[in-house]
Amino acid sequence: MQPTHNVQRLLDLYRTMSRIRAFETAALTAHKEGVVPGPLHVSIGQEGVAAGVCLNLTTEDRITSNHRGHGHAIAKGAGIQGMMRELFGREGGHCRGKGGSMHIADFSVGMLGANGVVSGGIPIAVGAAQGLKMKRSSAIAVCFFGDGAINRGPFLEGLNWAALYTLPVLFVCEDNGVSAFTATESVTAGPGVIARAESLGVPGVTVDGNDVMAVDEAAARLAAEVRAGKGPRLLHAKTFRITGHTSTDAAAWRDPASVEAAKKRCPIDRLAVLLGERGVAAADLAAVRSAAEAEMAAAVLDAKGAPWPDEAIAYDDVQDVGAVAYAGVSA
Amino acid sequence: MSGQSVTLVEAVRLAALQEMRRDPTVWVMGEDVARGGLYGQYKDFLPEFGEERVVSTPISESTIMGAGLGAALVGTRPIIEMRIFDFVMCAMDELVNQIAKIRYMFGGQAKPSVVVRMPHGIWRNSAAQHSQMLESWFVHLPGVIVVTPSTPADAAGLLVSAIRSDDPVLFFDPKNLFPLTGEVASVIEPIPFGKARLAREGRDLTIVSWSAIMPAVEQAAATLAGEGIAADVIDLRTLWPWDQEAVLASVRKTGRLLVVQEAVSVAGFGAEVVSTVVETLGPARVKAARRLGAPRIPIPFSPPLEDAVKVTPAKIVAAAKAAMG
Numbered sequence: 110m111q112p113t114h115n116v117q118r119l120l121d122l123y124r125t126m127s128r129i130r131a132f133e134t135a136a137l138t139a140h141k142e143g144v145v146p147g148p149l150h151v152s153i154g155q156e157g158v159a160a161g162v163c164l165n166l167t168t169e170d171r172i173t174s175n176h177r178g179h180g181h182a183i184a185k186g187a188g189i190q191g192m193m194r195e196l197f198g199r200e201g202g203h204c205r206g207k208g209g210s211m212h213i214a215d216f217s218v219g220m221l222g223a224n225g226v227v228s229g230g231i232p233i234a235v236g237a238a239q240g241l242k243m244k245r246s247s248a249i250a251v252c253f254f255g256d257g258a259i260n261r262g263p264f265l266e267g268l269n270w271a272a273l274y275t276l277p278v279l280f281v282c283e284d285n286g287v288s289a290f291t292a293t294e295s296v297t298a299g300p301g302v303i304a305r306a307e308s309l310g311v312p313g314v315t316v317d318g319n320d321v322m323a324v325d326e327a328a329a330r331l332a333a334e335v336r337a338g339k340g341p342r343l344l345h346a347k348t349f350r351i352t353g354h355t356s357t358d359a360a361a362w363r364d365p366a367s368v369e370a371a372k373k374r375c376p377i378d379r380l381a382v383l384l385g386e387r388g389v390a391a392a393d394l395a396a397v398r399s400a401a402e403a404e405m406a407a408a409v410l411d412a413k414g415a416p417w418p419d420e421a422i423a424y425d426d427v428q429d430v431g432a433v434a435y436a437g438v439s440a
Numbered sequence: 441m442s443g444q445s446v447t448l449v450e451a452v453r454l455a456a457l458q459e460m461r462r463d464p465t466v467w468v469m470g471e472d473v474a475r476g477g478l479y480g481q482y483k484d485f486l487p488e489f490g491e492e493r494v495v496s497t498p499i500s501e502s503t504i505m506g507a508g509l510g511a512a513l514v515g516t517r518p519i520i521e522m523r524i525f526d527f528v529m530c531a532m533d534e535l536v537n538q539i540a541k542i543r544y545m546f547g548g549q550a551k552p553s554v555v556v557r558m559p560h561g562i563w564r565n566s567a568a569q570h571s572q573m574l575e576s577w578f579v580h581l582p583g584v585i586v587v588t589p590s591t592p593a594d595a596a597g598l599l600v601s602a603i604r605s606d607d608p609v610l611f612f613d614p615k616n617l618f619p620l621t622g623e624v625a626s627v628i629e630p631i632p633f634g635k636a637r638l639a640r641e642g643r644d645l646t647i648v649s650w651s652a653i654m655p656a657v658e659q660a661a662a663t664l665a666g667e668g669i670a671a672d673v674i675d676l677r678t679l680w681p682w683d684q685e686a687v688l689a690s691v692r693k694t695g696r697l698l699v700v701q702e703a704v705s706v707a708g709f710g711a712e713v714v715s716t717v718v719e720t721l722g723p724a725r726v727k728a729a730r731r732l733g734a735p736r737i738p739i740p741f742s743p744p745l746e747d748a749v750k751v752t753p754a755k756i757v758a759a760a761k762a763a764m765g
Contacts, residue, residue: 171514205547214546221513222546226537232506233513233538240511243467243492250510263534266500270507273498426548427582428607430633431681 114322116387118164122321123384124397125160126377129180131401132189135409136179136196136210140356144413145196149210150177154319154351157376158283159184161324162251162344165332169248171219171237173230176211177350178223181253187215193408199415206418207426219248227288228258231267231280238271238278238341249277249335257288259302265309271341272310279328279335280311280343283318285350290362306343318346319376322383349374443625449618451592453481455599455628456519460489463517466603467493470504470521470557478523479559479618501527505534508554509542517553517603525560525612526569539608540583551606555599559615561652561702562750568738573703575651578610579680579712585609585633586680590654592622594677597631604630614652634681642670645728645760646690646697648713650676653702653751660756669764679709684716691717696728698763700756705733728763732756 133151140149152159155177163184166172174181182192187203195202196210203215214222221237224230234252241248258264259282271278282302286293299305306313314331316323324346331342349371353360360368381394424435446454460466467489468482474496476483485494497504501522508520522528528535535556542550562571578586585607589595595613602609639654640661649657654675661671672690676682691697697717699710710731718726734749 173510203547204545204549207547208545212545214549216513216546216549221510222542222550224538226533229506229533229538232503232534233510235503236507236510236512236518237514238510239495239507240514240516243511243516244465244514246514263502263506266498266503267506269498270500270503274495426544428543428585430585430605430607433582 114325116384116389119322119380119384119387120389120397122160122164122325123377123380123394124401125164125184126156126321126380127398127401128404129156129159129183130377131398131405132183132192133179135405136193137356139197139409145210146198147209149196149356150354151352151356152177152180152350154371154375155283155285155348156180157321157324158281158318158346158348159253161321162281162328164325165328166219166251167248168218169246170251171221171234171241171248172251172253173221173234173237174223174253175227175230175255175258176223176225177255178213178253179210182213182215182220182223185215185220186218187213187220189404189408190411191215193405193412194415197412197415198417199412200418201415205422228254228261228263230254231258231263234278235267235271235276238276239274242277247336249279249332251279251281253281253283255288256282256284256286256293256302259305260288260297265305268306268309268311268341268343275338275340277335277338278341279332280306280341282343282345284345284347287350289354302343302345311341311343313343313345315345315347318348319374319379321376321380443623445621446592446624447618448592448595448614448620448622449479449481451596451622451624452599452613453483454624455596456482456603457485458628459600459603460485460493465515466517466519467495468519468521469495469497469508471497471499471523473521477521479615481613501530502534505531505556506538508556509534509539509552512552512554513550519603520554520556522556522558524570524615525558525574526572528556528558536581540581544583552608553606555602555609555611557611557613559613561614561616562739562746563615565741565743565746567741571739573651573701575612575679576703576707576709579709583608584680585678586612587633587678588612588614588651589677590614590617590651590675592620592624594631594637594675596624596628598633598677600628601630601633612651616652617655620655631677633678634683635677636683636686637675637677638672638686639675640671640673642672642694644669644694644696645671645763646674646687646694647671647700647760648674648676648687648697649700650679651702653700656751656753657700657756660753660760663753663757664760669760671760687713687717688720691721691726695726696763697726698730698732698760700751700759701731701733702751703733704736705731706736708733730759730763732759
């Protein structure tokens, strides 16, 4: 454990992970009730990666995310009410009800968007890093993607490019072992992400993504190197998605023993044990969890009561020139 | 200052040069741009602007396109050079799913101010992968502006507008017309999108066209004039938005419409023009509404085969006469 891991920092990580878990649990429940439409991809079990990485970022730093991006958005500081309303497709959502779960963005905190295309955020983060460098900004770009993304071209193109131009970008491969429903190992040639990154001149580090302190330590070091102008770095965080690919996937295809084992490695519970050893009372931890649950319950209540967007806004924000005007509806 | 007579490729070079001097957030990225671009459209940019603003990239179209978007999201204005239109297919996700969607999907938080330059059209004996005209695909795509100039002055003025636009602009450089010469003002003023250019005035027939086939259309119109058929020739210049008013006003006058496109006729933009005119004016007021384009085959290599596919002045004259019939 690093000296930086004082109890306060650990509690920050614990709070962030608890909020992500509570948000997604509430969203799953609401989805089962039928009040959250569309596909919902939750990251239950993976909270340590989002929390550990984003604790090392400022609001000015930019992140891009994938289709499983609630945790990244929350850890980056996105407003919960705007997120929940977005999931519900209501007015006041961060994207005005036009994006939904897969496309949550909150530019006000540097969250440049979740992305419905595997590896889609990689070139965008690389370009954001290039733009930040051009503007002499001290901010960096961070790109979250899954292990499935390393088999798509943009991963290879993006890392090559970032290394070539010494860009300030931290690539974070959140490795839950599955590409949608298929074991990534079974569809990946060679030794995998670190070897591929290093072959392109991007140094990489593998950590246990369910050990939030390990993620925090590695992210702190790598982000500092990126900030110092040393070029891109890759953090490979091994984790486990306890739930299915989407909210409607019961994950019956999974080996139950592996799921049970993963639950025992839950990053939140593991940190709770450690905090207990550091003298934090169980009641204090329970209070953090229940505050998070209450926050999300209130957000669900707010979202349920929020109005639907006016039909006219479907025509907004397409483009300035050549936009199609709203013509109203004839009864 | 007075204008000068320059080639089309020099005209677009001057336009990009003017805008990069005016706005330090404008920059260019793409394969070989530091050595001046494939056609010389960025000649001498590197010494003036340096390698941070003239970025020669790897052959990585996905990342050229996606990185352009990312750079726009942090407040710069990249010109994304695709080298040849045909290679945009290697970056379709980044163009269609990301650039065209991100503003809408994120509820207006982003304005992806990029210009994507795609030299397109039949390029003598360059065969099926270097000669395509698929501009109609992109008119079908909400969120983008589609620009298809045909003269040096128009290309320059429209490129200035494209670089200043907050909307993403797909700029189809007519690469076969790069050597065409014409007057360009010493200070290039922006040309608004959606305003057609009346290339020739007539009363008998409206001919609508755009991009690299325009010189053939004007040549055909001159031949027709010699035979007593006076055509209104409209160069649309931009396909989205497009100048429906100019076309409708002309067809109200002439009653006859011929759309000429270098592209494959089937499901091309000509169909959009014809159906808009017929829907708006009603069939009774349109005595003829026709399309002329390429057959639905890839562009062949061999000169006589390529010639067979191409829309020529003679074919345009024949189609115009058929419309008069």
